[in-house]
Amino acid sequence: MNDNDILIRLRHLMKQSSQAKVDWEAVRTDSTIASLGFDSLTILDLVYDIQQEFRVEFEAEKLAGVRTVGDLIAFLKSCMGGAPGEKSAPRC
Protein backbone atom coordinates (compact mmCIF):
# COMPACT_ATOMS: atom_id res chain seq x y z
CA MET A 1 0.00 0.00 0.00
CA ASN A 2 1.51 3.32 -1.03
CA ASP A 3 1.22 6.70 0.69
CA ASN A 4 -1.60 7.84 -1.57
CA ASP A 5 -3.71 4.74 -0.86
CA ILE A 6 -3.28 5.30 2.85
CA LEU A 7 -4.10 9.00 2.48
CA ILE A 8 -7.35 8.21 0.65
CA ARG A 9 -8.44 5.75 3.33
CA LEU A 10 -7.44 8.15 6.09
CA ARG A 11 -9.47 10.96 4.51
CA HIS A 12 -12.51 8.71 4.57
CA LEU A 13 -12.02 7.76 8.22
CA MET A 14 -11.32 11.34 9.27
CA LYS A 15 -14.42 12.57 7.49
CA GLN A 16 -16.48 10.08 9.53
CA SER A 17 -14.94 10.98 12.87
CA SER A 18 -14.47 14.75 12.59
CA GLN A 19 -17.31 17.16 13.15
CA ALA A 20 -15.39 20.06 11.62
CA LYS A 21 -16.26 21.47 8.22
CA VAL A 22 -13.21 20.55 6.17
CA ASP A 23 -12.57 20.23 2.44
CA TRP A 24 -11.42 16.63 2.77
CA GLU A 25 -10.16 16.42 -0.80
CA ALA A 26 -7.74 19.24 0.02
CA VAL A 27 -6.21 17.32 2.91
CA ARG A 28 -2.53 16.67 2.19
CA THR A 29 0.34 15.08 4.06
CA ASP A 30 1.34 18.43 5.59
CA SER A 31 -2.15 19.06 7.02
CA THR A 32 -2.01 19.07 10.80
CA ILE A 33 -4.32 16.72 12.69
CA ALA A 34 -5.54 19.63 14.85
CA SER A 35 -6.55 21.65 11.75
CA LEU A 36 -8.91 18.83 10.76
CA GLY A 37 -11.04 19.27 13.85
CA PHE A 38 -9.42 16.67 16.08
CA ASP A 39 -8.61 17.41 19.69
CA SER A 40 -7.61 15.23 22.61
CA LEU A 41 -11.10 13.70 22.81
CA THR A 42 -12.28 13.46 19.22
CA ILE A 43 -9.04 11.83 18.06
CA LEU A 44 -9.97 8.68 19.98
CA ASP A 45 -12.75 7.68 17.58
CA LEU A 46 -10.31 8.07 14.72
CA VAL A 47 -7.59 5.99 16.38
CA TYR A 48 -10.06 3.18 17.01
CA ASP A 49 -11.19 3.26 13.37
CA ILE A 50 -7.62 3.34 12.08
CA GLN A 51 -6.68 0.30 14.16
CA GLN A 52 -9.66 -1.59 12.74
CA GLU A 53 -9.46 -0.34 9.13
CA PHE A 54 -5.76 -1.04 8.69
CA ARG A 55 -5.92 -4.14 10.85
CA VAL A 56 -2.96 -3.01 12.85
CA GLU A 57 -2.42 -3.23 16.55
CA PHE A 58 -0.26 -0.55 17.97
CA GLU A 59 0.21 1.09 21.27
CA ALA A 60 -1.75 4.27 20.75
CA GLU A 61 0.72 6.02 23.04
CA LYS A 62 3.19 5.73 20.15
CA LEU A 63 1.08 8.28 18.31
CA ALA A 64 2.39 10.84 20.77
CA GLY A 65 4.79 12.33 18.21
CA VAL A 66 2.26 12.46 15.36
CA ARG A 67 1.29 16.00 14.41
CA THR A 68 0.48 15.88 10.67
CA VAL A 69 -1.29 13.51 8.28
CA GLY A 70 2.12 12.70 6.80
CA ASP A 71 3.42 11.71 10.26
CA LEU A 72 0.38 9.46 10.61
CA ILE A 73 0.97 7.81 7.23
CA ALA A 74 4.63 7.20 8.06
CA PHE A 75 3.63 5.74 11.40
CA LEU A 76 1.05 3.42 9.84
CA LYS A 77 3.52 2.25 7.19
CA SER A 78 5.99 1.38 9.90
CA CYS A 79 3.27 -0.67 11.60
CA MET A 80 2.05 -2.49 8.48
CA GLY A 81 4.75 -5.10 8.19
CA GLY A 82 2.45 -7.74 6.71
CA ALA A 83 0.21 -7.52 3.68
CA PRO A 84 -3.23 -5.94 4.17
CA GLY A 85 -5.88 -8.53 4.86
CA GLU A 86 -3.60 -10.89 6.73
CA LYS A 87 -5.42 -12.76 9.48
CA SER A 88 -3.13 -11.78 12.31
CA ALA A 89 -2.92 -8.07 12.81
CA PRO A 90 0.59 -6.65 12.57
CA ARG A 91 1.76 -5.04 15.76
CA CYS A 92 4.19 -2.23 16.31
Place this chain on the structure above:
Amino acid sequence: MKNLRHAAEYAGARFALALCDRTDARRALALAERMADAWFALDFKRRRVAVSNILASGLETKWHRALRLARASYRHMARVIVESLKASTVFADDAVRRSMIETNIHPAAMEALTDPHRGVIVVSGHIGNWEIAARALSFIKPVVGVTRPMNNPLVENLIQQRKPWGRFTLTPKHDANAVRFLETLARGKILALLVDQHAPDMKYMIPFFGRPAATHASAALLHLVCGAPLCFGYCLRAGMMKFRLVALEPIAVKPSGKRKEDVETILRRISAELEKAIRLAPDQYLWAHRRWRQ
Protein backbone atom coordinates in the same frame (compact mmCIF):
# COMPACT_ATOMS: atom_id res chain seq x y z
CA MET B 1 -23.62 42.67 33.35
CA LYS B 2 -21.78 39.40 32.79
CA ASN B 3 -18.44 41.00 33.71
CA LEU B 4 -19.97 42.41 36.87
CA ARG B 5 -21.31 38.99 37.84
CA HIS B 6 -17.94 37.39 37.16
CA ALA B 7 -16.19 40.01 39.28
CA ALA B 8 -18.67 39.48 42.14
CA GLU B 9 -18.20 35.69 41.96
CA TYR B 10 -14.43 36.15 41.92
CA ALA B 11 -14.56 38.43 44.96
CA GLY B 12 -16.73 35.88 46.76
CA ALA B 13 -14.35 33.05 45.88
CA ARG B 14 -11.32 35.07 47.09
CA PHE B 15 -13.09 35.87 50.35
CA ALA B 16 -14.07 32.24 50.91
CA LEU B 17 -10.52 31.07 50.18
CA ALA B 18 -8.99 33.60 52.56
CA LEU B 19 -11.45 32.58 55.26
CA CYS B 20 -10.74 28.91 54.69
CA ASP B 21 -6.98 29.48 54.87
CA ARG B 22 -7.24 31.32 58.17
CA THR B 23 -9.46 28.88 60.08
CA ASP B 24 -8.98 25.29 61.17
CA ALA B 25 -10.69 22.46 59.29
CA ARG B 26 -13.51 21.98 61.81
CA ARG B 27 -14.56 25.63 61.76
CA ALA B 28 -14.09 25.96 58.01
CA LEU B 29 -16.30 22.92 57.43
CA ALA B 30 -18.99 24.21 59.79
CA LEU B 31 -18.95 27.57 58.03
CA ALA B 32 -19.07 25.90 54.62
CA GLU B 33 -22.17 23.96 55.66
CA ARG B 34 -23.94 27.17 56.72
CA MET B 35 -23.01 28.78 53.40
CA ALA B 36 -24.29 25.69 51.58
CA ASP B 37 -27.62 25.99 53.40
CA ALA B 38 -27.92 29.62 52.29
CA TRP B 39 -26.98 28.67 48.76
CA PHE B 40 -29.54 25.87 48.81
CA ALA B 41 -32.26 28.27 49.98
CA LEU B 42 -31.48 30.81 47.26
CA ASP B 43 -30.60 28.57 44.32
CA PHE B 44 -34.15 27.66 43.42
CA LYS B 45 -33.34 26.37 39.91
CA ARG B 46 -30.58 23.95 40.92
CA ARG B 47 -32.47 22.86 44.02
CA ARG B 48 -35.37 21.83 41.81
CA VAL B 49 -33.00 19.92 39.50
CA ALA B 50 -31.43 18.12 42.48
CA VAL B 51 -34.78 17.10 43.95
CA SER B 52 -36.18 15.92 40.63
CA ASN B 53 -32.98 13.92 39.94
CA ILE B 54 -33.23 12.21 43.32
CA LEU B 55 -36.86 11.33 42.69
CA ALA B 56 -36.02 10.12 39.17
CA SER B 57 -33.26 7.88 40.54
CA GLY B 58 -35.78 6.14 42.78
CA LEU B 59 -33.54 6.55 45.83
CA GLU B 60 -36.29 8.60 47.45
CA THR B 61 -39.95 8.56 46.54
CA LYS B 62 -41.26 11.33 48.80
CA TRP B 63 -40.66 14.95 47.84
CA HIS B 64 -39.77 16.11 51.37
CA ARG B 65 -37.24 13.31 51.78
CA ALA B 66 -35.71 14.12 48.40
CA LEU B 67 -35.47 17.75 49.49
CA ARG B 68 -33.61 16.70 52.64
CA LEU B 69 -31.21 14.59 50.61
CA ALA B 70 -30.66 17.45 48.15
CA ARG B 71 -29.74 19.78 51.04
CA ALA B 72 -27.30 17.18 52.35
CA SER B 73 -25.78 16.98 48.86
CA TYR B 74 -25.29 20.77 48.80
CA ARG B 75 -23.55 20.60 52.19
CA HIS B 76 -21.40 17.80 50.91
CA MET B 77 -20.25 19.84 47.90
CA ALA B 78 -19.30 22.72 50.21
CA ARG B 79 -17.29 20.26 52.32
CA VAL B 80 -15.56 18.93 49.19
CA ILE B 81 -14.21 22.42 48.49
CA VAL B 82 -12.95 22.95 52.05
CA GLU B 83 -11.46 19.47 52.35
CA SER B 84 -9.66 19.86 49.03
CA LEU B 85 -8.20 23.21 50.08
CA LYS B 86 -7.12 21.87 53.46
CA ALA B 87 -5.67 18.72 51.92
CA SER B 88 -2.92 20.65 50.18
CA THR B 89 -1.41 21.52 53.57
CA VAL B 90 -2.21 18.46 55.68
CA PHE B 91 -1.20 16.00 52.94
CA ALA B 92 2.39 17.21 53.13
CA ASP B 93 2.77 15.11 56.28
CA ASP B 94 2.94 11.40 55.35
CA ALA B 95 1.71 10.16 58.71
CA VAL B 96 -1.24 12.54 58.74
CA ARG B 97 -2.18 11.60 55.19
CA ARG B 98 -2.08 7.89 55.97
CA SER B 99 -4.23 8.39 59.04
CA MET B 100 -6.77 10.31 56.95
CA ILE B 101 -7.23 7.81 54.16
CA GLU B 102 -8.17 4.15 54.42
CA THR B 103 -7.56 2.41 51.12
CA ASN B 104 -9.23 -0.58 49.56
CA ILE B 105 -7.53 -1.05 46.20
CA HIS B 106 -7.99 -4.27 44.22
CA PRO B 107 -4.63 -6.09 43.84
CA ALA B 108 -4.78 -5.92 40.01
CA ALA B 109 -5.46 -2.19 40.20
CA MET B 110 -2.61 -1.74 42.66
CA GLU B 111 -0.27 -3.69 40.38
CA ALA B 112 -1.08 -1.32 37.51
CA LEU B 113 -0.83 1.75 39.71
CA THR B 114 2.57 0.79 41.09
CA ASP B 115 4.09 -0.04 37.69
CA PRO B 116 5.98 3.18 36.86
CA HIS B 117 6.00 2.43 33.12
CA ARG B 118 2.28 1.81 32.79
CA GLY B 119 -0.30 4.51 32.24
CA VAL B 120 -3.61 3.96 34.02
CA ILE B 121 -7.04 5.42 33.28
CA VAL B 122 -8.94 6.11 36.49
CA VAL B 123 -12.61 7.00 36.22
CA SER B 124 -15.08 8.14 38.80
CA GLY B 125 -18.11 10.35 39.23
CA HIS B 126 -18.97 13.35 41.35
CA ILE B 127 -19.30 11.09 44.36
CA GLY B 128 -17.48 11.56 47.67
CA ASN B 129 -14.36 13.68 47.33
CA TRP B 130 -12.75 13.10 43.94
CA GLU B 131 -10.13 15.79 44.63
CA ILE B 132 -8.87 13.92 47.68
CA ALA B 133 -8.86 10.72 45.62
CA ALA B 134 -6.69 12.31 42.92
CA ARG B 135 -4.31 13.80 45.46
CA ALA B 136 -4.02 10.50 47.32
CA LEU B 137 -3.36 8.57 44.09
CA SER B 138 -0.70 11.10 43.09
CA PHE B 139 1.46 9.73 45.89
CA ILE B 140 1.53 6.43 43.98
CA LYS B 141 2.11 7.92 40.53
CA PRO B 142 1.55 11.34 38.91
CA VAL B 143 -2.09 12.16 38.18
CA VAL B 144 -3.36 14.31 35.31
CA GLY B 145 -6.98 15.31 35.88
CA VAL B 146 -9.12 16.10 32.86
CA THR B 147 -11.26 19.17 33.55
CA ARG B 148 -13.79 21.40 31.89
CA PRO B 149 -12.88 25.07 32.37
CA MET B 150 -15.36 27.06 34.45
CA ASN B 151 -17.63 29.59 32.76
CA ASN B 152 -16.15 32.39 34.85
CA PRO B 153 -12.56 32.95 33.60
CA LEU B 154 -11.57 34.87 36.75
CA VAL B 155 -12.60 32.03 39.06
CA GLU B 156 -11.02 29.55 36.64
CA ASN B 157 -7.67 31.38 36.92
CA LEU B 158 -7.95 31.38 40.69
CA ILE B 159 -8.60 27.64 40.72
CA GLN B 160 -5.76 26.98 38.31
CA GLN B 161 -3.40 28.84 40.64
CA ARG B 162 -4.56 26.92 43.70
CA LYS B 163 -5.37 23.47 42.43
CA PRO B 164 -2.33 21.94 40.73
CA TRP B 165 -0.27 20.44 43.48
CA GLY B 166 2.94 18.50 43.13
CA ARG B 167 2.17 15.36 41.17
CA PHE B 168 -1.48 16.26 40.56
CA THR B 169 -1.91 18.49 37.51
CA LEU B 170 -4.80 19.40 35.23
CA THR B 171 -5.44 19.34 31.51
CA PRO B 172 -8.47 20.67 29.61
CA LYS B 173 -10.99 18.18 28.29
CA HIS B 174 -10.73 19.48 24.73
CA ASP B 175 -6.97 19.99 24.43
CA ALA B 176 -5.76 21.35 21.08
CA ASN B 177 -2.88 18.90 21.35
CA ALA B 178 -4.79 15.91 19.98
CA VAL B 179 -2.45 13.37 21.53
CA ARG B 180 -2.22 14.91 25.02
CA PHE B 181 -4.11 12.07 26.73
CA LEU B 182 -2.11 9.44 24.87
CA GLU B 183 1.13 11.16 25.88
CA THR B 184 0.01 11.21 29.50
CA LEU B 185 -0.54 7.46 29.46
CA ALA B 186 2.68 6.85 27.52
CA ARG B 187 4.56 8.58 30.32
CA GLY B 188 3.18 6.11 32.83
CA LYS B 189 0.86 8.59 34.54
CA ILE B 190 -2.70 8.29 35.77
CA LEU B 191 -5.27 9.99 33.57
CA ALA B 192 -8.24 10.78 35.80
CA LEU B 193 -11.69 11.47 34.37
CA LEU B 194 -15.10 12.13 35.88
CA VAL B 195 -17.58 10.50 33.55
CA ASP B 196 -20.97 11.39 34.96
CA GLN B 197 -21.61 14.72 33.27
CA HIS B 198 -24.11 15.09 30.43
CA ALA B 199 -22.43 14.43 27.06
CA PRO B 200 -23.79 16.98 24.57
CA ASP B 201 -23.10 14.76 21.54
CA MET B 202 -25.72 12.27 22.86
CA LYS B 203 -23.93 9.42 21.07
CA TYR B 204 -24.00 6.97 23.95
CA MET B 205 -27.21 6.73 25.97
CA ILE B 206 -26.31 4.56 28.96
CA PRO B 207 -28.71 3.53 31.73
CA PHE B 208 -28.12 5.46 34.93
CA PHE B 209 -30.54 4.44 37.68
CA GLY B 210 -32.56 2.79 34.94
CA ARG B 211 -32.92 5.88 32.75
CA PRO B 212 -30.82 6.58 29.63
CA ALA B 213 -28.22 9.30 30.18
CA ALA B 214 -25.94 10.79 27.53
CA THR B 215 -22.50 9.61 28.62
CA HIS B 216 -18.97 10.62 27.65
CA ALA B 217 -17.10 7.87 25.80
CA SER B 218 -13.54 9.15 26.17
CA ALA B 219 -12.44 6.83 28.99
CA ALA B 220 -13.83 3.79 27.19
CA LEU B 221 -12.22 4.76 23.88
CA LEU B 222 -8.88 5.42 25.57
CA HIS B 223 -8.96 1.93 27.04
CA LEU B 224 -9.89 0.40 23.70
CA VAL B 225 -7.17 2.13 21.69
CA CYS B 226 -4.38 2.00 24.30
CA GLY B 227 -5.21 -1.11 26.24
CA ALA B 228 -4.29 0.88 29.36
CA PRO B 229 -5.91 -0.51 32.52
CA LEU B 230 -9.23 1.21 33.22
CA CYS B 231 -10.09 1.39 36.91
CA PHE B 232 -13.24 2.69 38.48
CA GLY B 233 -12.77 4.19 41.91
CA TYR B 234 -14.28 6.52 44.44
CA CYS B 235 -13.41 8.19 47.71
CA LEU B 236 -16.15 8.50 50.33
CA ARG B 237 -16.02 10.68 53.40
CA ALA B 238 -15.86 8.55 56.54
CA GLY B 239 -15.62 11.30 59.17
CA MET B 240 -14.02 14.66 59.84
CA MET B 241 -11.17 14.79 57.31
CA LYS B 242 -11.30 10.99 57.06
CA PHE B 243 -11.82 9.16 53.77
CA ARG B 244 -12.14 5.70 52.31
CA LEU B 245 -10.51 5.30 48.89
CA VAL B 246 -11.75 2.37 46.81
CA ALA B 247 -10.42 1.18 43.43
CA LEU B 248 -12.06 -1.80 41.75
CA GLU B 249 -10.58 -4.49 39.54
CA PRO B 250 -9.61 -2.95 36.18
CA ILE B 251 -12.14 -3.29 33.37
CA ALA B 252 -10.67 -5.13 30.38
CA VAL B 253 -12.40 -5.15 26.98
CA LYS B 254 -10.71 -6.03 23.70
CA PRO B 255 -11.74 -4.08 20.58
CA SER B 256 -14.11 -6.18 18.49
CA GLY B 257 -14.29 -3.87 15.48
CA LYS B 258 -17.73 -2.67 16.55
CA ARG B 259 -16.85 0.61 18.17
CA LYS B 260 -20.29 1.51 19.48
CA GLU B 261 -20.85 -1.88 21.08
CA ASP B 262 -17.40 -1.95 22.67
CA VAL B 263 -17.82 1.53 24.11
CA GLU B 264 -21.30 0.78 25.41
CA THR B 265 -20.11 -2.41 27.13
CA ILE B 266 -17.52 -0.42 29.06
CA LEU B 267 -19.79 2.53 29.83
CA ARG B 268 -22.54 0.26 31.16
CA ARG B 269 -20.08 -1.30 33.60
CA ILE B 270 -18.80 2.07 34.74
CA SER B 271 -22.33 3.38 35.15
CA ALA B 272 -23.35 0.31 37.17
CA GLU B 273 -20.35 0.71 39.49
CA LEU B 274 -21.08 4.40 39.91
CA GLU B 275 -24.66 3.60 40.86
CA LYS B 276 -23.45 1.15 43.49
CA ALA B 277 -21.10 3.76 44.94
CA ILE B 278 -23.89 6.37 45.03
CA ARG B 279 -26.20 3.95 46.85
CA LEU B 280 -23.54 3.63 49.58
CA ALA B 281 -23.68 7.39 50.25
CA PRO B 282 -26.41 9.17 48.29
CA ASP B 283 -25.85 12.37 50.27
CA GLN B 284 -22.29 12.51 48.89
CA TYR B 285 -23.36 12.75 45.26
CA LEU B 286 -23.75 15.87 43.12
CA TRP B 287 -27.47 15.72 42.39
CA ALA B 288 -27.73 19.29 41.12
CA HIS B 289 -26.31 18.40 37.70
CA ARG B 290 -28.85 17.85 34.91
CA ARG B 291 -27.78 14.30 34.11
CA TRP B 292 -30.87 13.21 32.20
CA ARG B 293 -31.08 16.06 29.73
CA GLN B 294 -33.15 15.48 26.61
